[in-house]
Amino acid sequence: MPSISTVSKGSIIRFKGEPHSIESLIHRTPGNLRAFYQANMKNLKTGRNVEYRFSSSETVDVIVTERKQYQYLYRDGSDFVMMDNNTFEQINVPEVALGEGANFMKDNINVTIVFSDDGSILQVELPTFVEVEVTDTNPASKDDRATSGTKPAIVETGAEVNVPMFIQIGSVIRVDTRTGEYIERVKK
Structure with missing residues (x-):
């Protein structure tokens, strides 16, 4: 097994029996x-963050992974149906594998799925930013637009995002899929 000194950010290891x-x-x-x-590590099964101190000579079990590009097709119950961009094979991905990113899954969005050496899904990587349309929000009055506050808005995927007061229904916004935060309004 390799030493902890050979591991870098983004590597996936087996720690206490879990990826x-x-x-x-x-x-x-x-x-x-x-x-x-x-x-600082993220448990890929539970989503919890873990801190641990490894001694310099400690060895770790690095999981051999394979990354493939998939396209999101539709939702089937609690699973997301994805299609391999090369072979057109369809697989069901559980919502747990997507984490918070499940709130921003749009039809035909391309994602990267990380598979372990035994073929199980470890992680689904969404694009960093996604453009979504605002479907519901409170209308802003003239006074609200002058201030720099935020208001909740529901986007086309059903997620709730805090947006500036000037955002109206029908506006297209860019959202960070890692944090769920509003980034900017998209001009089309």
Whole structure:
């Protein structure tokens, strides 16, 4: 097994029997103590963030992964049906694999699915930004548009996003799929 020093951000390791994605990995050497690696990881099954200190000589089980491009077709109950862009094979992806990104799944959006060496789905990577249309929001009065506050808006995927007061129904906005935050209004 490889040493923790050979692992980098974005690697997927098996930690305590479950797959974890390395979010950050920092090498620290405090004073006259032994060096260690401070790792922030995300459990890919539960979505929880985990912090752990690895000793410099500790070994980890790196999971061999394969990334494939898929296109989202439709929702089937709690699963999302995706199609391989090369072979046109369809698979069902559970909502848990998408995490918070499930709120921003539009028809025909391309995603990257990360498979483990045993063929199971570890992670679904959405595009960083997605353009969605606002379907419902409170109308803004003239006074509201002068202030810099926000208001809740429902977008075409059903997600709720806080948007500036000047956004109206029918506006197309760009949203960060990682955080669910409004980025900008899209001019078309």
